[in-house]
Amino acid sequence: MNRIQEKLEGLRKENKKALITYMTAGDPNIEQTEKLIYAKERGGADIIEIGIPFSDPVADGPVIQAAAQRALEAGTNLEKIFKCIANVRKNTQIPIAFLVYYNSILGYGVERFIRQCEEVGVDGLVIPDLPLEEREEIMPYIKSFNIGLIPLVAPTSKDRIKDIVQDGEGFVYCISSMGVTGIRSEFHKNLEEFLKDVKSIAHIPTAVGFGFSSKEDIKRLLPYVDGVIVGSAIVKKIEESKGNEKVIEEFIKDLKSAY
Numbered sequence: 001m002n003r004i005q006e007k008l009e010g011l012r013k014e015n016k017k018a019l020i021t022y023m024t025a026g027d028p029n030i031e032q033t034e035k036l037i038y039a040k041e042r043g044g045a046d047i048i049e050i051g052i053p054f055s056d057p058v059a060d061g062p063v064i065q066a067a068a069q070r071a072l073e074a075g076t077n078l079e080k081i082f083k084c085i086a087n088v089r090k091n092t093q094i095p096i097a098f099l100v101y102y103n104s105i106l107g108y109g110v111e112r113f114i115r116q117c118e119e120v121g122v123d124g125l126v127i128p129d130l131p132l133e134e135r136e137e138i139m140p141y142i143k144s145f146n147i148g149l150i151p152l153v154a155p156t157s158k159d160r161i162k163d164i165v166q167d168g169e170g171f172v173y174c175i176s177s178m179g180v181t182g183i184r185s186e187f188h189k190n191l192e193e194f195l196k197d198v199k200s201i202a203h204i205p206t207a208v209g210f211g212f213s214s215k216e217d218i219k220r221l222l223p224y225v226d227g228v229i230v231g232s233a234i235v236k237k238i239e240e241s242k243g244n245e246k247v248i249e250e251f252i253k254d255l256k257s258a259y
């Protein structure tokens with residue numbers, strides 16, 4: 001069992017749910033990313049999702065695109081990110097998933113990338129631009145290392161949900177609404193139905209993300225899932241505060257108070 005599975009299993013036994021928090025690696029710089037991981041953990045984050053900055057992030061909204069831009073301008077690359085996670089692992093066993101575009105993996109070399117993930121202590125991968133049909137290219141490597149592929153399903157996935165979640169591990173990432181990441185006030189009109197459907201089909205825990213920014217949002221969703229993912233709202237705070245650890249810790253605490 002890896003850290004993500006262990007964490008979610010532990011929470012389930014206590015009748016609790018997970019707060020999963022996203023940020024882009026290297027925003028505002030890679031040294032601060034390490035400190036922000038600790039700040040998030042202090043604030044009560046259960047799982048940390050780290051975005052690998054990429055020049056053509058098709059699923060990212062403006063806030064996260066800008067973060068990737070800042071990270072790339074600060075000289076962030078995979079080598080530095082792996083080093084950062086290796087350092088983090090000297091201090092905490094908090095579960096870590098990478099949000100990484102498939103092109104970044106291909107550019108680095110699939111096997112080399114997955115091996116490195118395991119070596120430094122990454123537990124899961126979310127790969128937004130990897131279609132089900134192309135999964136077999138990477139699956140053998142993922143299976144031979146202790147990493148989980150976190151599958152993404154959207155309200156439009158419908159009949160394909162079963163196939164998409166089949167060899168997923170960790171949790172199923174349910175996308176709340178179509179389009180790109182970013183804070184929203186309206187979600188897919190059948191969101192609750194969709195989340196219930198995924199829950200009934202999936203053999204692993206479910207989490208929902210895309211658009212959430214407050215404890216009110218979280219409270220509304222918790223009955224239907226095992227975790228809620230918050231990204232842009234945190235990245236915006238990182239931008240505004242220039243990566244201030246105290247600000248982020250307090251914001252996470254506030255979100256966690258919904259649980």
Ligand SMILES: O=P(O)(O)OC[C@@H](O)[C@@H](O)c1c[nH]c2ccccc12
Pocket residue numbers: 022049051059060064099128180181182183209210211212229230231232233
């Ligand atoms: O930013 P939001 O709307 O809170 O959504 C989470 C999201 O940022 C994070 O999980 C993410 C960042 N980039 C992505 C690309 C695809 C899917 C998910 C993501």
